[in-house]
Amino acid sequence: MQTAVRAARRSLRHWRSVSHSAMSSGYQQANVVILPNHLADDFEDFCQKNPAPLPLLYRGQPGETSCPPLAKHADIRTDISQYCVYEEGQMVKTVSSLQNYITRTGSEQAADCGFWSNMVCFYQGCSFGFEGQLKKAGIPVRNMEQGKNVSMYRTAVPCIPAGGFSCPLVVTMRPLPAAMLDTVVEVTHLNPQAHGAPVHIGDPALLGIQDISSPHYGDGVELQPGDVTVFWACGVTAIEAILSSKPPLAFSHSPGCMFLTDIPDSPSSTHKPLTCDGVDPTDPEQIPLSFLISHNPLLYSLASKRSVGKIRQLETIIGEDPGQRGIKALFVQDELLRSCLALSHASHVAITTGFPTHYMHNPPDETDGPPGAIAMATMLLSLGKQVTMVIDKRDVEMNQAIIDEAVRNGVLKSAIPLVTFEDSGPDSALHFLCHNGDPNKPRYDHLVAIERSGRAADGNYYNMRGINIKHLVDPIDDLFIAAKNIPGITTTGIGDGGNELGMGKVREKVESLMPKGSLIACDVPADYAITAGVSNWGGYAVACGLYLLHTCPSHLRYLKKGLGLTTPQDQLQDWTANLPSVEKEESILATLMNFGIRSGKTGNLAMEVDGLTFHPTHSDIITKLLEATQGSPASSKA
Structure with a gap:
């Protein structure tokens, strides 16, 4: 099923990012970052120090374009509907494929095996992975109801730096009924691959977000009566890390355009769960x-x-x-x-x-x-x-x-x-x-x-x-x-x-x-x-x-x-x-x-x-x- 979806993406380059949340219900999605090999160890350390925004699902080998633990028959150069291209810490363009990526010098790097042999791909959990579980639990997901991408905000909270990587935390926000918060927290806590439980519930200003109606990424999502703003750590933090560290060349998914895995978004998934400080998230006594x-x-x-x-x-x-x-x-x-x-x-x-x-x-x-x-x-x-x-x-x-x-x-x-x-x-x-x-x-x-x-x-x-x-x-x-x-x-x-x-x-x-x-x-x-x-x-x-x-x-x-x-x-x-x-x-x-x-x-x-x-x-x-x-x-x- 997911292999067919990825194949379809290769031929349909015009999918809107907002559709990804709804179309892939039932499967985990992944944020993707592709960096030069000399930065890979520092970035992995950055992920380990900041596990909520950057839950690392898989680190590829240099030059590896597939990711067998997450998806069969995948090709990371073609299986995302839109990519961001960065040069020296600046996003220079978005492209629908990396297979034919051409640098500013005009040389066709994608066809050159030497180019890919120096690149390392990181796959990280995404909060879209728990939206299907929220719906199954009877929780209204406002961004899906409104046909919008989720709202994403740059905060005033600094991540823990590692090597040359240092940036503010980015969060997603979903308006959710206050009366259903315990269910929301439990469902997401049980899915640590998708950022786990919320990191903030309440006034956005406490995160340094001054205008909730103007997200830095994604779309503005409207609150309904009885809703409170609930925030999760977001994988777009990795994009901020790229911007701040200024690698000579790097790629990422475009916010909202995720890589689709073969892993079910259910807590019963056989994929090894990530833990918080060594605690099994499925331990019922640790549910928040x-x-x-x-x-x-x-x-x-x-x-x-x-x-x-x-x-x-x-x-x-x-x-x-x-x-x-x-x-x-x-x-x-x-x-x-x-x-x-x-x-x-x-x-x-x-x-x-x-x-x-x-x-x-x-x-x-x-x-x-x-x-x-x-x-x-x-x-x-x-x-x-x-x-x-x-x-x-x-x-x-x-x-x-x-x-x-x-x-x-x-x-x-x-x-x-x-x-x-x-x-x-x-x-x-x-x-x-x-x-x-x-x-x-x-x-x-x-x-x-x-x-x-x-x-x-x-x-x-x-x-x-x-x-x-x-x-x-x-x-x-x-x-x-x-x-x-x-x-x-x-x-x-x-x-x-x-x-x-x-x-x-x-x-x-x-x-x-x-x-x-x-x-x-x-x-x-x-x-x-x-x-x-x-x-x-x-x-x-x-x-x-x-x-x-x-x-x-x-x-x-x-x-x-x-x-x-x-x-x-x-x-x-x-x-x-x-x-x-x-x-x-x-x-x-x-x-x-x-x-x-x-x-x-x-x-x-x-x-x-x-x-x-x-x-x-x-x-x-x-x-x-x-x-x-x-x-x-x-x-x-x-």
């Missing part, structure tokens, strides 16, 4: 799930079923309530997961903590909050994020000493800056969060509050006994309120009683279900409200969740846009070393006690948090979290 993590800008993220199951297990562990506060009534599933996903995409995180519940003591702070904040900070630092701590001005000197001690004891990876915030006018929060007060230039992309006093509806701040402690609290809540109107900043609140900053998201539950809820309930919401039996546990769980995501091949591939997927062993060891541990958390609690910071519920100056002794209660929770993170895979339900 999609999650909406930001509305402004629109952004979805991916994580494997296995990692999602483990993070949900962490969420269950921190929901234990030995203090019997009734915190389970405030629980919202997957707040931990979505917060961790958003933090994974962040580059600069601001963390705030501090609950001066002991207003009769000096210092008035409690032992819940700082340990969890430091646990999150050290994992974020390990992952290469910037971290800033926002604190009350009354606490600067003490908190600096605590940070310094945590670094000396190995609890905190490295020192982090401490800053304060004061309400000095109507735009104070905007200027704090954004460079020069410009909402298009935020300093931070995620704010986290853990066991931080939260403003109630009447403007006051209350501890769990209903005592107003406003005189001890700076208006850091204003930052969370302002962040709602600044694109690119998401927020997380972690609490265990409902009066903490960020718990405004579950305010109605707090008011009706928690003691003194109608008085103490925080009125300021966060995008994600993580509830825990003790707030520190929420911080530990975030650190563990971030570790799980960065050791999840499906998430890491999405985060890196399918580029440079290998994780160095020393980096993995650093992540592991910066997980919370019983020893580290015991050390930071001892430090807090030495500074006179007391247990929240009892006011005891002792090794306890919220009236619960470190051993066995807190140490047991930390152990359970680590076992769920590093132990046997958790059962996961999508």
Whole structure:
């Protein structure tokens, strides 16, 4: 069948590229690059470093015009409907055959065996290979519906260079129904030869694409109501590589005019599947799930079923309530997961903590909050994020000493800056969060509050006994309120009683279900409200969740846009070393006690948090979290 199609192509040189998607449903298609032999090893290295855009199906031998592993009776000089010809990094023409290609000098090179003996052909997977599977799954493929070629865009994301090859990533875009994203992700994940799962779902500007209506290659495809823009790495990246490396002579397929293989596009194909970081894409536990993590800008993220199951297990562990506060009534599933996903995409995180519940003591702070904040900070630092701590001005000197001690004891990876915030006018929060007060230039992309006093509806701040402690609290809540109107900043609140900053998201539950809820309930919401039996546990769980995501091949591939997927062993060891541990958390609690910071519920100056002794209660929770993170895979339900 496909042999006959290729034969027909040799006699019909006028086929439109847009027809290739529809006519070859059921078979993989391939992008093609033909380069001089002296560049072949570097280009193969370039493909291996950038596997999502350049999934290498076959590298030919010098001079080879057939490709037996992919197609019988093929001739690469004639079996593509349109080729691009490049000289010194410039596309000089398109031709319908390479058999009679004539260079600018006029010599008939195609007939010269010496010419072809110096050329090497690379065949790479193409996203057209999964369109048939999408249709079989009931997914509307808009470019096919509209009779158009797929939209292709040059992004601002740089590929990993190799030799003389260095260029931006090119992506294809398909508008797809948001309600069907999990099916879309699964179908394409199972077809790694055709670029695998998406590398971005959401706002095109996050890829540096400013005008979605003007693709760099292909045709503009219109969105339908309920659609979101879904992007896959694209083999046209290889064309950009040719343009940037400027080989004296090179060829490629013309975008949309693919080489048709004999390989079925079904995941059951006998062709050896490509893998992501050594992971079998057919492993059901590695199939990614999609999650909406930001509305402004629109952004979805991916994580494997296995990692999602483990993070949900962490969420269950921190929901234990030995203090019997009734915190389970405030629980919202997957707040931990979505917060961790958003933090994974962040580059600069601001963390705030501090609950001066002991207003009769000096210092008035409690032992819940700082340990969890430091646990999150050290994992974020390990992952290469910037971290800033926002604190009350009354606490600067003490908190600096605590940070310094945590670094000396190995609890905190490295020192982090401490800053304060004061309400000095109507735009104070905007200027704090954004460079020069410009909402298009935020300093931070995620704010986290853990066991931080939260403003109630009447403007006051209350501890769990209903005592107003406003005189001890700076208006850091204003930052969370302002962040709602600044694109690119998401927020997380972690609490265990409902009066903490960020718990405004579950305010109605707090008011009706928690003691003194109608008085103490925080009125300021966060995008994600993580509830825990003790707030520190929420911080530990975030650190563990971030570790799980960065050791999840499906998430890491999405985060890196399918580029440079290998994780160095020393980096993995650093992540592991910066997980919370019983020893580290015991050390930071001892430090807090030495500074006179007391247990929240009892006011005891002792090794306890919220009236619960470190051993066995807190140490047991930390152990359970680590076992769920590093132990046997958790059962996961999508």
